[in-house]
Amino acid sequence: MEAHKQAVRTVSATVRALFERAEPYRIFHGSTNSTRPPTQKAGARMIDISGLKRVLSVDTARRTALVEPNVPMDRLVELTLPHGLVPPVVMEFPGITTGGGFAGTAGESSSFKHGYFDENVKSVEMVLPNGEVVVATPEKGGKYEDLFHGAAGALGTLGVATLLELQLVEARRFVRATYRRTGSVAEAVSVVKEECKPEKGNDYVDGILFSKDHGVIVSGKLTDELPSDNAKIQTFSHAWDPWFYMHVRDRTNALPSSAASGENTEVTEYIPLAEYLFRYDRGGFWVGQAAFDYFKPVPFTRFFRWFLDDFLHTRMLYRALHGSGESGRFVVQDIGLPYESAEPFVDYVSDKLGIWPLWLCPLKTPAGPTFHPHLRSSPNSTNGEQGVAGEMLNIGVWGWGPKNRDEFVKANRDLERRVADLGGMKWLYAHTYYTEPEFWNAYGGYQNWYKALREKYRASSLPNVYEKVRIKVDGSEDRGWKPWLKALWPIGGLVGIWKGIKSMDYMLHRNATWKWKGIGGNAKEKAS
Structure with a gap:
């Protein structure tokens, strides 16, 4: 704990010095799961x-953990x-950090519950923009x-989180x-809502x-038991x-829709917990196919997915996406x-963008004010209405x-306009x-709520949320010989591969201890 306190004292002193000079700053974490161009921070x-x-x-005993902000999900x-x-709530990409989960918007397949x-964070230690170190909790009436x-x-944009x-x-x-086949979008949405009901026990x-x-709704239940000793x-x-x-997709291709009566419309299998939590890591959902x-x-x-496996995990895919410059072409x-x-x-997405597959993730959302997607009091609220807690679909x-x-x-x-018309809100990592x-x-x-918070905690000299997330549309990021060179196929892609190799992030997956090693071969198995 003393090493942590010393590190926080260093951060506090640096922040205080910048505050006294009214000099803005940004936070360097060492990694990112944002798709915004790195030139945004130049x-x-x-x-x-x-x-x-x-x-x-x-x-x-208390079922809690004290965690610094750059601890990634797999390490946690x-x-x-x-x-x-x-x-x-464990974000599906192993490299997403606890601090990123708190300061950004992070939901996963347990978020309907x-x-x-951040709704599972009990407290957060923060260095305020003037260098003061405080501990904030969500408790009603608490000082922070x-x-x-x-x-x-x-x-x-309100301070630096240093401990959660x-x-x-x-x-x-x-x-x-359980993989449940659906035969229409309306049916898929209906089945998602059904599987989220408490009586389902998911x-x-x-x-x-x-x-x-062709949709598939995936529901999962935690269990210690297998149906038989030789179960796959x-x-x-x-x-x-x-x-x-x-x-x-392959397990459900031949299944009828769940709307069909009297027929087998689902399949079930058993997945080790960590393997389930990070099931989308290889291939980054399906984005890895773009490589x-x-x-x-x-x-x-399958042979080349095996042969190139080191490059096809999310950490490496993010390195390649930014290194290649292809983030400017990928929605x-x-x-x-x-x-x-x-x-x-x-x-709309099908007609205008032609993008498939699409991910569906049900969410329990808080009331506003918040930068998280949440239900508005009215579909096109513009007067600072706080919104209501409820359920949404990501x-x-x-x-x-x-x-x-x-x-x-x-x-x-x-797309942004269509989302607004439909009463929706975006994640801001994109x-x-x-x-x-x-x-x-x-x-x-x-804006007024946020501005008042920034003034109260003396954060007005820092970039605000809009300044951090907006993408310049004047083309300035595409100028110069480097963007021009990387736009020539396959140079950008090769630069992305080189950046990934240089990072050595592939070693993090090679050496991961969460990967299933068989009954008795993992940490929890040994502990039990």
Whole structure:
């Protein structure tokens, strides 16, 4: 703990010095799961907190963990599972950090039950913009309650998170996963809502739309029991394992829709808990297929997915995406929508963008004000209405956009307008093209609430949320010889591969201890 305190004192002193000079700064974490161009931070002063990456303690009796902000999900799970515990919400990419989960918007297939990641944070230590160190909690009437709720999702614009106390829940050895086939978008949305009902007893629910007439809703229940001693255990982390989305598609191709009566419309299998939590890591959902689209001579076959496995995990894919410059051609958007808006939105994406598959993830959302997607009091609220707690559906839209930059920007701008028309809200990790008035309109008109918080906690000299997320549309990021050179195929892709190799992030997966090693071969198995 003393090493942590010393690191925080250093951060505090650096921040205080910048505050006294009224000099803005941004936070350097050492990694990112944002798709915004790295040039967004060019020239900015950085506060380096990349060394804050330790799990300081796990309290089995209280089911809590003290965790520094740059602890990634896989490391967190590796250190809580031996205690028979796991975070209620574990983001599906192993490299997403606890601090990123708090300062950004992070939900997963357990979020219909537990809400966003920050709703399971009991307290957060923060260095305020003047260098003061405080501890904020969500407790009603607490001194820093407003800071806690304001900082959650505000992308570090109210201060620097340096320590989080996380609530944990009891873990089990396996997830009993059921894949339920649907034959229309309306049916898929209806089945998602059905599987989220408390009487179903599910711990996890999400879905994949492969097309309008082939959807699969995945529900999961934690269990320690297998149906028999020789039951097959399905894994997804090893190089010869299937990619999860392809596996689910293939297992359900021949099944009838769940609307069919008296027929088998689902399949069930058993997945080790950590293998389930990080089931989308290999291939980054299905975005990894885009790498094969780019390097077209390389066939998208199981052999080459095995042979190139080191490059096809999410950490490496993010390195390649940024290094290659292809993030400027790839639509990566997560949208939170009221359930009744889901079908018209899918129709829009199909007609205008032609992107498939689509991810479905049900969410329990808080009331505003917040930068998290949440239900508005009215579909086009512009007067600062706080919104209401409720349930939404996250639809993940990830795929190639138009090659022409102007057309790419227009496609994203059109999508933003359609989302607003349908009463939805975006995740802010992705490309954001709103004008400033559009941004504050889209986020519930919370500008005055946010401004008051920034003034109270003396954060006005820092970039605000809009300034951090907006993408410049003047083409300035495409100028110069480097962007021109990387735009020449296959130079950009090769630069991305080199950046990935240089990072050595592939070693993190090679050496991961959460990967299933068989009965008795994993930490929790040994502990039990």
